Amino acid sequence: MNQEGVESESAIVNQLKRLLLAIEVSGRAILPGTNDQLLQSIVDAAARIFGATAASLALVEKDGQSLVFRVATTVPGVESVVGMRVPIDRGIVGYVAMTGQPIAISNVREDARFNQDFARSTGYMPQSILAMPLISNDRVIGVMEVLDKINAPTFGLMDMELLAIFAQQAAIAIDQSQHFDQLGRAVLLGLQTLASQEPGQYGHLLGALQDSQGYSEQDQEILELADLFYDIRMLGEAERRMLLQVTSAFRDYCRSRPGQFGFGRI
Template structure:
C-alpha cells in the first residue's frame, strides 16, 4: 500500500463529494467539539474506501490552515484503529500508546500528549473519524466525555448523510424539474436545524 502522507494530490474525489452545506456542518462539529473539550485542535477525517486512506476534511485549531485535504493510510495510528474497530477511544498519555503514529504527528507540526477519537458511523458503515487533540485534563479519563464525543461524531455522520440526500435530490430534480421546490426544502432544512443545534451546544454552559 502506498504511503501518501505528504501528498494532497488525487484527493478531489473525496473532497468534492462533500456538499458545501455538509462541509459547513462538519466545520461546526470540529469547532464546537474543540470548545466543549477545551482542546488544542479537533479534526474530522473522511474514509476514502477506494484508496484506503483517511483525508482531513475539517480542522479547528492547530493545523487548520494547511491540513485540510491531506491524506494518510487508513490503517495508520489511532484513527486507523478507530476506523477498523468502529469503537471510540481515549488516550490520556500518548507516549505510552504503541498505536500512536508519532512520525506522522510530527509531520503535521503538532504532537499532542492526549487525544479522544470516535468513528463517524452511518448504518453499518464507518465514514470517518472525529478526533480531539489535547483535551482539557478532566475530559481525558471520563466515559461520560467519551459518550459526548460519540454524540458529536453522530452529528458529523448526519451531515454526511445530508450531503447524500442533497445529491439524491439533485438527481431527482434533474429527472422531474417540476418537483424541485419541494425537494429543496427537506435536506437543507434539516441541515440548518442541525447547525443551529450545534451552535446552541456551544453557547450553553459546560
C-alpha cells in the same frame, strides 16, 4: 451542604450543560449548508464542548483504503492536517475507522498505534486523544478526534459518552449533506438534458418524481428547482436557450471553485 457536596453538584451541572449543548449544536448541524461549512462547524463545536485544545475530522475515501482529513480547528500545526491522507490501517484514526470502536489515550507517545511521524509532519504533537467513529447506516464514514483536554490531563468516560452522542448526530448530518450534494450534482448535470426534451416528456417525468414516495425534505427542494426550470422553459424557445446558458455558466463557475457551494467537482 458541605464543600465536597457543592463541588459534586457543580460537576453534575456542568456535565448537564455540556450534554444540552452537544444535543443543541449537533441538532443544528443537520440543517442544510455546504458540506465544508457543516464539517467545520462540527469540529469547532466539538473542541468547544469538550474543552479540547484542538479537533479534527477525517472521512473515509470511496475506495475504503484511506482517510482524508477534511477539516480541523484553526490551531497552528493542527490545521495543516487538512487535505492529508492516511492509510486506513495506520495510526489512531485508522484504528478507529477499521474497528468502529472509540478510543481514549492519555499519553499517545506510549501507544504503539500512534503515528508519530505523521504527527511530526503536521508540527503538532498531542498528549492525549479521544477518537470516535462516525457511523451511518452501520458503516464507518469517518473519524472525529479531540485533542488535549485543556483543564484536565486526559479525557474521561463522560467525555467519551458525550462524544458518542455528538458523533452519532454529526454522522447523520454528514450523510444527509453528502446525499444533498449528490442531488445537487445530478441537477446541474441533468437539467440541460431535461430542458432539451419534449415538454410532454419532461412534464411526465417531473410528475412521476413528485408522486413518488421516499424522498426527503431536501429532495423536495430539488424537485421544486426542477419544477421552476420546467416553468421557465415552457415560456418559449428564447427562454429555454437562456435557461441553458445560465445553467451552463453556473456549472462552469462551480467547476472553477470546487467545494464553494458544497457540490465538489461536477
